Amino acid sequence: MDTDGDGRVSLAEYQAWMSYAFDGMDRDGDGVLAPWEQPGGRGRTITRAEHLARLADRFHRQDADGDGFLDARELAAPPR
Numbered sequence: 001m002d003t004d005g006d007g008r009v010s011l012a013e014y015q016a017w018m019s020y021a022f023d024g025m026d027r028d029g030d031g032v033l034a035p036w037e038q039p040g041g042r043g044r045t046i047t048r049a050e051h052l053a054r055l056a057d058r059f060h061r062q063d064a065d066g067d068g069f070l071d072a073r074e075l076a077a078p079p080r
């Protein structure tokens with residue numbers, strides 16, 4: 001996840017790492033998960049922008065010290 005090796009994870013690194021499932025399900029590569037691309041073939045349409053916004057929200061909740069990065073302690077902590 002820490003692609004630059006600085007010992008902490010930025011929002012961009014977190015979003016890139018956590019988007020592997022979205023990218024794998026987006027079979028037509030249009031940046032939108034249609035219901036037919038999702039498990040069970042149903043669900044509401046999800047755009048890549050919505051997906052990234054959800055990840056940003058999770059990231060900021062996990063960033064306990066508010067420094068804009070996740071360290072090993074914050075990554076290992078239970079979801080907030």
